[in-house]
Amino acid sequence: MRRYLLASLAIGGGASLLALSLHWTGVFSGGAVWLGEFYHSRGLSSGVEWVKVFWLEILVTLLASLGTAWAVIEVTRLPRKIGAGVGALLVVLLLSPTLSLHGILLNPAAPFLATIAAFAGALVYSRSSLGRRKWLLEEALGDRVSSKVFKRMLEAPSExxxxxxxxxxxxxxxxxxxxxxxxxxxxxxxxxxxxxxxxxxxxxxxxxxxxxxxxxxxxxxxxxxxxxxxxxxxxxxxxxxxxxxxxxxxxxxxxxxxxxxxxxxxxxxxxxxxxxxxxxxxxxxxxxxxxxxxxxxxxxxxxxxxxxxxxxxxxxxxxxxxxxxxxxxxxxxxxxxxxxxxxxxxxxxxxxxxDDEVQKTRREEFWKGVILLRQKSYEGALEAFSKARIPGVDDAPLAYFTALAQDQVALPESRPRRLVRELTEDGHARSMNRF
Known part of the structure; x- marks a missing residue:
């Protein structure tokens, strides 16, 4: 954002300086006289002598060029860039006849030229490696990252x-x-x-x-x-x-x-x-x-x-x-x-x-119980798991491993368990739970 703002200021400022320099040297003076006569002939004047506001021409030129440069650089889609430029030109052209109804003569030549120059400069910049970074990030990342991450990548020194x-x-x-x-x-x-x-x-x-x-x-x-x-x-x-x-x-x-x-x-x-x-x-x-x-x-x-x-x-x-x-x-x-x-x-x-010391001790007992369970020392695992239990607190993983140890300690093998072992562990079938 900061890089694009500086680029917009540079491009818009340069376009304004070019247009205002031509305006102050009198290049557009003949057009101003013709424009005043045209408004009189079309009834677009108040009938009194024209009022020329010096600072208004400068303000309109600056706003038109800076706004056009910012919009063209900020917008990533080409049709929207063209739409922003055309919209700025229409505003500049329609502003002059609107002010003429109030007796103010505004020559749109300088703002018009500044808008075109700013549009061209911003369009060239937006096609460069720096100017197209926002478009690339929008296409590649979109809404998959937060606005904070997006701005950081946009302002990164390297592409x-x-x-x-x-x-x-x-x-x-x-x-x-x-x-x-x-x-x-x-x-x-x-x-x-x-x-x-x-x-x-x-x-x-x-x-x-x-x-x-x-x-x-x-x-x-x-x-x-x-x-x-x-x-x-x-x-x-x-x-x-x-x-x-x-x-x-x-x-x-x-x-x-x-x-x-x-x-x-x-x-x-x-x-x-x-x-x-x-x-x-x-x-x-x-x-x-x-x-x-x-x-x-x-x-x-x-x-x-x-x-x-x-x-x-x-x-x-x-x-x-x-x-x-x-x-x-x-x-x-x-x-x-x-x-x-x-x-x-x-x-x-x-x-x-x-965790406090009691919780650390219980967690160590859990580690010990898991190791004993893997070593098939089921009674020792049950003892360790009982020491790892916190009274009044539900611990689903602890209950899971405790149940595994208890199933191994049980003396007779149930028929469903025997079928599971024969078909999956000793046979060729895969358990549905592991499918």
Whole structure:
């Protein structure tokens, strides 16, 4: 904005100086005499001697040139640029006969010339690399970033590189799961209202945190941190946004329950990865997109919240970058058979230093219980989980792992469990829960 304002002042000021210099040297004096006689002959005068206001001609010339330059540079579409220029010319031409009805003779030659010169100069500037940056950002980003981020990129000293580059970003995915209803079944209209409210609330919040909005729908919102910003702590920014989003989603759940008697469930997943970023699409309809990276894994983490009962899950790359800033606890190990890599997933809890000693001890017992559970020491895991429980506080992930340990401690194997093991673990079928 500041760059465009300075360019408008320079172009408009130069056009005004050119037109006023010609006006003061008498180049347009003959036209003023002819114009006065023309208005008299057409009855467009008050019948008295013409009044010439010296400062009015200067003011009109300056306003016409500066306004035209600003409008042409600020507007990104070519038809709108032409419309702004034509509109300015019409205003200048119609102003002279309007003032003549009040006995004021205004020669429109200088304002007309200044408007044309400002339009031409602004049009040339808008086609340059600096002048077309706003058009490029509007096409590539649009409403996918906040106005603050858009202005910062517009005023950046260097032009954004959208040709394709590899960068490290943190991806946040928020999912809306079907919840329980304590009242009558929601109508299709109410279902769409709930989806729209979720989409609007989550998207607006993530945009306010400086994220790039990749995907926005009634059941899933995906945003990227570090793609358009200068901050290198995108993992920390995404983690902080995820924790604050958890509070926002709690308030949204209360609104759902009060308006539609519907208890929704939400899940957030975040992961850091290397992506290839650049413009994607067809000519005239392109946007900034990312390829590869942790988008799929972040989405899986968001969906996994429905199984654990958690709200925010983080991948191993996020853990490596934020473990000194936030408190996390382990959930499950995930094996990537294609890359032959074993990943640890974590639940993001709170910023470091927000827990007291008792909570830290209980969190350590939870870590111990998860490790013992993986070592198949189920009784030891149950003992650790019992020590990790906070009286009077619902802890869904703790209840989930406690139930896993209790199922393994149970002596007889039930027939449904035996069938699941024989068909999935020992057989060739895949469990529907993992499909």
């Amino acid at each position: 954004p590189d959208f040709g394709g580059n590899v960068c490290e970003v943190t991806i946040l995915v928020c999912c809306h799961f079907p919840g329980e209803s304590s009242g009558p079944v929601a109508s299709p209209g109410d279902v769409m209202k709930m989806g729209s409210l979720f989409q609007r609330a989550v998207s607006t919040f993530l945009l306010s945190r400086g994220a790039y909005l990749d995907e926005s729908g009634p059941e899933r919102v995906r945003a990227t941190f570090g793609l358009t910003g200068e901050s290198t702590d995108h993992a920390v920014d995404a983690s902080r946004a995820a924790l604050d989003l958890k509070l926002r989603l709690s308030g949204l759940a209360e609104e759902f329950e009060s308006r539609w008697f519907h208890v929704p469930r939400f899940g957030v997943g975040i992961e850091t990865a290397q992506v290839t970023a650049g413009l994607c699409g067809i000519p005239g309809r392109f946007f900034l997109a990312t390829l590869g990276g942790g988008e799929s894994f972040a989405g899986r983490l968001a969906l996994a919240n429905a199984r654990f009962g958690s709200q925010v899950l983080a991948g191993p790359n996020v853990y490596q970058r934020v473990r000194g800033t936030f408190e996390l606890r382990p959930m499950e190990m995930v094996y990537d058979s294609e890359r032959q890599v074993l990943h640890e997933t974590y639940e993001l809890l709170a910023p470091t230093g927000s």
